[in-house]
Amino acid sequence: MQSLSIEQSVRRNWTEDEVTLALVLYVQMSSGQYTHGNPYVIKLAQQIDRTPNAVALKLSNLMRLDPKHARKGVSGMSHGSKIDEAVWHRYIGDDPQTADLTRLFDAAERIGEEKGISEDVYVPGFKSIKVPDPMAKTERFYLAKTRLHQDMFRNAVLSSYGWKCAITGLSERSLVEAAHIRPWKDSSEMRLQPSNGIALSVTMHRAFDKNLLGISPDMKCEFSRELLRSVAEGSAAAEFLAQLNHQSLQMPEKFQPNRDFLSERYQEYLNTERNR
Template identity: 35%
Template sequence: MTSSNSKLWTRDQVKLAFHLYCQLPFGKLHSRNPEIIELAGLIGRTPSALAYKLVNLASLDPSITGSGRVGMKNSSKLDQEVWDEFNANWEQLAVECEQQRQLLNTTKAMPNLVVADEIDADFSGETRAVIIQQRIKQQFFRKAVLSSYRGRCCMTGVSDNVLLVASHIVPWSQDKANRLNPRNGLCLSTLHDRAFDQGLLTLDSNYRVLLSESLLSTGNLFLQTAFWGLQDQPIELPERFLPSPEFVQWHREHRFQGVPT
């Protein structure tokens, strides 16, 4: 990484910038953000230069431009290449960038992260590497999804972080390629995440909530209060990474328990 801000951005720098872009709310892409300041120091750029790069990356995001918000409209060919590369391989992005940050951070300990070359070749080392990489991936997906939904459940508006889940639309076990794709995620409360996972509710093609027969016919007052008001109501759409219609359709066809006839 170069320390000169006058030089062109390297691929590694843009990758780390994109990694951070995915995890920050759109409204926090500014040079005063501590996370931007920290990464800027690691890659040898000023916070202003990094913030400018993040806004340029936003100009490549269809969820941003489609809503009328625009970036600086000065993205480079390299920006587009990195965007395309990692939209095709989210798992590589999460692990590679976290390991790259550890290599750059020579003064601070990075808990829960390891560099592949430092892992012992024995079974325990391999197991440890798997566990750590799994944690990296899960943390990336959670932060990317929750920041896109402004830290609120898209169905209820619940905003207490400990009650929120980055819920997969197509389950982790069903689609390896999209396990970490933020477009395969919804920010839900723990209760509604469980109901979604079990097919008790889903979304239609217009992102409106559909309740299952069992929920619509329940006599339980708590469940009536928690769910009945959601029927046919649109979710709060994310700032970025709009849920993929294909993933939503998959959930509706393969998970949803149906409605009364």
């Protein structure tokens, strides 16, 4: 593209909209994906007339603003953009554990609409859904928006765990889901907080939802007596659960689970366990 060759010879400052789109991609990918060869890095670069190298570098520079990475010595470019900091603090804040990504996702949608950038550019793996024609316009809008935000939340949570179940380490993507600590239906104001999510395999997710599995505030798993009694003594399943019981979960790269959410949910598990 001609615009890319221009960028190589004439440095062009990043705009807030461009940094915002980069941040949206940042929260949905793991650090190992911030490379110029990543197809989503390439797609975004094409849409904003940047080189893939420039987008990859921007993602790395955003990483330096994450307190968890900063503690590990990740510094990015020493003279990172002030716009990077402004956009980060506007949408993430000082503590990613309390970040609600609703405003960031809304901003990405607005920018995409204004610049003609489709959702599959800034939402990895996104596939648009067909909404029934008879449905009212407002209902179609709400359904499409909800689906988009769910996909973005899912990416944010799963990428933080490297797309692996935090309990079993299972890494088959089709079998790993983003589980809400506080249920989706009961926590509308926390639905898009990645710290309200944990990557769990399909089986562990179902067990968690049914309080057959508890996760303590210090990130240790505990299987209920009912679940342990349901497997035959000496079986492979019994041995598997015994090995995992009371073990620490894998910690995420970013968006560590909120301890208050975990404490509240763990208490619910304990109450259920006492009443069984």
